[in-house]
Amino acid sequence: MNIRWKPSSFSGVVLIAITIACLFMVKHNVHGISKEIHRLNNAIMKEKEAIHILHAEWAFLTQPNKLAKLADKHLDLQPMAGKDIKRLSMDNLISEANQTTDKPGAN
Amino acid sequence: MNGLSRKHLLRTAEKSAAERTELALQTFRNRIRFTTVVISLLFTVLAARIVELNIYGADEINKSTTSSRSLDFILKRGDIVDRQGVLLATNLTTASLFINAKEVIEPTLSAKKLHEALPDISLNELENKFTSGKSFHWIKRHVSPDEQQRVHNLGLPGLYFTRDERRIYPQSNLFSHTIGVVDVDGNGISGLEKQFDEQLLLSQAKHSNLQTTLDLRVQSIVHEELQKAVDLNQAVGGSSIIMDVNTGEVISMVSLPDFDPHHIQRSTERQRFNQTTLGVYEMGSTMKLTTVATAIDTDTVNLHDTFDVSAPLHFGKYTINDYSTKNGSLTAPEVLMYSSNRGTAKIVERFGKQTQRQYISNLGMLSKVKIELPETSAPLYPSEKNWSMLSMITISYGYGLSITPLHVVKAVAAMVNGGVLYEPTIIKKEAKPQGVRVLSEKTSEYMRKMLRLIVEHGGGKRANIPGFFPGGKTGTSEILINGRYSKRANLGSFVGAFPINDPKYAVIVLIDQAKPNEFNHWLTIGGIVAAPVAGSIIKRAGPLLGVWPQEDQSERVNEELTLDFTPSFKPLTQIKQ
Numbered sequence A: 001m002n003i004r005w006k007p008s009s010f011s012g013v014v015l016i017a018i019t020i021a022c023l024f025m026v027k028h029n030v031h032g033i034s035k036e037i038h039r040l041n042n043a044i045m046k047e048k049e050a051i052h053i054l055h056a057e058w059a060f061l062t063q064p065n066k067l068a069k070l071a072d073k074h075l076d077l078q079p080m081a082g083k084d085i086k087r088l089s090m091d092n093l094i095s096e097a098n099q100t101t102d103k104p105g106a107n
Numbered sequence B: 001m002n003g004l005s006r007k008h009l010l011r012t013a014e015k016s017a018a019e020r021t022e023l024a025l026q027t028f029r030n031r032i033r034f035t036t037v038v039i040s041l042l043f044t045v046l047a048a049r050i051v052e053l054n055i056y057g058a059d060e061i062n063k064s065t066t067s068s069r070s071l072d073f074i075l076k077r078g079d080i081v082d083r084q085g086v087l088l089a090t091n092l093t094t095a096s097l098f099i100n101a102k103e104v105i106e107p108t109l110s111a112k113k114l115h116e117a118l119p120d121i122s123l124n125e126l127e128n129k130f131t132s133g134k135s136f137h138w139i140k141r142h143v144s145p146d147e148q149q150r151v152h153n154l155g156l157p158g159l160y161f162t163r164d165e166r167r168i169y170p171q172s173n174l175f176s177h178t179i180g181v182v183d184v185d186g187n188g189i190s191g192l193e194k195q196f197d198e199q200l201l202l203s204q205a206k207h208s209n210l211q212t213t214l215d216l217r218v219q220s221i222v223h224e225e226l227q228k229a230v231d232l233n234q235a236v237g238g239s240s241i242i243m244d245v246n247t248g249e250v251i252s253m254v255s256l257p258d259f260d261p262h263h264i265q266r267s268t269e270r271q272r273f274n275q276t277t278l279g280v281y282e283m284g285s286t287m288k289l290t291t292v293a294t295a296i297d298t299d300t301v302n303l304h305d306t307f308d309v310s311a312p313l314h315f316g317k318y319t320i321n322d323y324s325t326k327n328g329s330l331t332a333p334e335v336l337m338y339s340s341n342r343g344t345a346k347i348v349e350r351f352g353k354q355t356q357r358q359y360i361s362n363l364g365m366l367s368k369v370k371i372e373l374p375e376t377s378a379p380l381y382p383s384e385k386n387w388s389m390l391s392m393i394t395i396s397y398g399y400g401l402s403i404t405p406l407h408v409v410k411a412v413a414a415m416v417n418g419g420v421l422y423e424p425t426i427i428k429k430e431a432k433p434q435g436v437r438v439l440s441e442k443t444s445e446y447m448r449k450m451l452r453l454i455v456e457h458g459g460g461k462r463a464n465i466p467g468f469f470p471g472g473k474t475g476t477s478e479i480l481i482n483g484r485y486s487k488r489a490n491l492g493s494f495v496g497a498f499p500i501n502d503p504k505y506a507v508i509v510l511i512d513q514a515k516p517n518e519f520n521h522w523l524t525i526g527g528i529v530a531a532p533v534a535g536s537i538i539k540r541a542g543p544l545l546g547v548w549p550q551e552d553q554s555e556r557v558n559e560e561l562t563l564d565f566t567p568s569f570k571p572l573t574q575i576k577q
Helices: A007-061 A064-074 A090-102 B002-056 B058-068 B107-117 B123-130 B145-154 B172-179 B191-195 B197-206 B216-232 B261-266 B284-297 B332-337 B341-362 B389-396 B405-416 B441-457 B531-541 B551-560
Strands: B087-099 B137-143 B159-168 B237-244 B250-256 B306-308 B313-315 B318-320 B329-331 B471-481 B484-498 B505-512
Touching: A007 B002, A007 B087, A064 B216, B087 B145, B087 B172, B107 B123, B107 B145, B123 B137, B137 B145, B137 B159, B145 B159, B172 B191, B172 B216, B172 B250, B172 B261, B191 B197, B216 B237, B216 B250, B216 B505, B216 B531, B237 B405, B237 B531, B284 B332, B284 B341, B284 B389, B284 B405, B284 B441, B284 B471, B284 B484, B306 B341, B313 B341, B313 B389, B318 B341, B329 B332, B332 B341, B332 B441, B341 B389, B405 B441, B405 B484, B405 B505, B441 B471, B441 B484, B471 B531, B484 B531, B505 B531
Parallel strands: none
Antiparallel strands: B087 B137, B087 B159, B237 B250, B237 B505, B306 B329, B313 B318, B471 B484, B484 B505
């Protein structure tokens, strides 16, 4: 039996072939991307856990008494006394400026 | 004819066969066309969908991927943080070792090898587990990575690790009483861990931490200063609370001795006892503040009324004496300044026991403090029927009513903040809490001025830190030992607020059973053992809490805080500084 290939049939077969190829490629890509997502998710989880552990470690290492000991050892600092602190206000500045100008010899 | 008709018949037959073939072919072609069209249509739809997914579908794929796979790092229990967000309690993943004894080969030898790797577990215990024949036995919960490696290296059959979680307290002892602890399975058994057990078990999934009002930096300062005082005074223990007077937020809560929350099994009962909320004590002279506040609020005493304190008072077989006798009369501010029991007893007689009980109740001293901790004690006090005249007198200066330090700080906060009582809280809330007015603003103003007077000229001088303007009252009470008040065992205390001209924080310090020694000049009274601790705490923690020293403003503030009264006993200028 002699079957003739009509242009429409031919284009149909080509379309099917292209579609199958595309479908395969898409599936292959999706599979690859899924694996990548899975890997990334695992990596993110591990990073989050690591960050969580680092937070705990940071809190442990920055205990105030530990920091105080380190500061005592390495820094030459003294606690501030009340008299070391002055309030900066316009009134103070003006009165200080007036005192300066009132002094003999000042311009 | 016969030949013709046969031919005709043959042709007809051939013709009809050809027609049938043509018909069948036609049908076949039609079916092929139909099938082609249907399949083409299907593939066109598929192709269109592929094109659509490639161009527009990325979001859709992402959505389905993320929803099916949670990216959350989930732990069984939420974190507890301080008011700045610093971690106070968290879960860390660990491994726990268990055994399936059915899979063990040579149990005795295996037990011996494991004992060498984990020497803290007895050989006997391991042998029992290895020979039990059971499919599950814990060998050790929460093994360290090092121990895990050692067990791995043994390569023994029947031993397995499973993922587990352990509660970690990065600040060690610092918050052991308030944060509390969990058991080996991670269930809260004390403190906030117990109070908020359910919420903490849910919170990790909801991504919310339990935020407390506590401040790590202030807690550390209070802990350090209190520990120093307990050591130097050779005391049995000590406790301290700092509370925001305008919200009731507890900034710091320390009870000494404390314990390491990671090793609660090694702690003693005394270490686990939270003195700030569980310890009920007869507070001594700090209760005089309640008596004087009641007298001023009820207008039964004014600042010029004088009370003769030269002679002891007798009630039946009881005699009421003063620590340091003053031969003369005192005004109400002087009664507080010199901490006169006789003067306080005379003041309370002015308004009577009903009013006294009412005010003490209004100030929250007859009920449990509603703080978010499971360890709270109810006050101990006489029933209304047994609240006798003698009870009234002794309660007026701090005996006969046992309350916790938290009760005292809560009441004093109300006395200085304008007269509004706030329930202490340890959990950060967004809305400002609603207080209850218990004293008038005028009474509160008088109380602030009197508290300043006590620190400037009375027993609280050692708490006076220049620029911070603290105000407060000291107290010393004898402790009941075997039913008798011991002359040797004292509870020295200081309660106050700073800066007293515009109070922000209330502070209480108690030193339990200090021993007379050179450091305290052989005196274990509140003014010597507790007031300096409060001073040091105020000096160091004040700036961290936003209270800056105002030494340059001293003149103005002192003028604001001057109490308009004439001392009856001795002019203020003649009192030794």
